[in-house]
Amino acid sequence: MNxxxxxxxxxxxxxxxxxxxxxxxxxFPLVLGQKFSLAVFWPMVGLLVTAVGxxxxxxxSTISFKGDYHRFFGRIGHLPALVAISLVMALIGPxxxxxxxxxxxxSTIEVYSPDFMPLWSYSLLCAFFxxxxxxxxxxxxxxxxxxxxxxxxxxxxxxxxFGIAGSPSTMVR
Numbered sequence: 519m520n521x522x523x524x525x526x527x528x529x530x531x532x533x534x535x536x537x538x539x540x541x542x543x544x545x546f547p548l549v550l551g552q553k554f555s556l557a558v559f560w561p562m563v564g565l566l567v568t569a570v571g572x573x574x575x576x577x578x579s580t581i582s583f584k585g586d587y588h589r590f591f592g593r594i595g596h597l598p599a600l601v602a603i604s605l606v607m608a609l610i611g612p613x614x615x616x617x618x619x620x621x622x623x624x625s626t627i628e629v630y631s632p633d634f635m636p637l638w639s640y641s642l643l644c645a646f647f648x649x650x651x652x653x654x655x656x657x658x659x660x661x662x663x664x665x666x667x668x669x670x671x672x673x674x675x676x677x678x679x680f681g682i683a684g685s686p687s688t689m690v691r
Contacts, residue, residue: 529663536667538573620644 519527546569550561583590591599608614624640634640651661 526659529659532663532667533659534577536662536670538570539670616645616648 547562547565550558550565554561579590580587587603588599591602593599594602610616620641621637623644624634624637627634627640635643650657652658
């Protein structure tokens with residue numbers, strides 16, 4: 519395996535980890551534990567199926583068809599495939615995850631900097647960055663794998679450290 523191929527495999531693996539280990543998979547289990555206490559078995563089964571099983575099934579399907587989603591969906595016919603692909607893309611993008619993620623990140627920044635910038639300009643900035651990153655598949659994997667994954671791991675590590683040591687406000691004296 520040459521150095522370029524190893525780098526691509528590493529970035530791809532880190533990107534997959536980042537996409538599976540999103541905010542929902544960090545916060546949601548904590549909410550389940552808090553809400554259900556010791557009766558957490560069935561909620562955890564549901565979480566494992568929806569947050570681990572279904573994404574792994576999607577990854578397996580993508581790998582099985584070598585990323586050719588037209589071939590994957592094409593087995594149900596041309597028009598139904600077009601509708602299914604359009605619905606999936608719409609849910610991933612403009613009608614589902616994207617507005618939620620932009621709003622969540624904006625509200626998180628706004629807590630610490632109330633005069634940050636208007637939501638509409640932040641949304642345009644995020645949309646431009648996402649378009650630029652996703653325009654070329656190799657760039658998307660590099661951005662997620664090389665930059666966002668280390669940031670995610672560092673942030674998670676800091677949250678754990680602050681949680682063990684106490685809140686940040688009690689640490690600064």
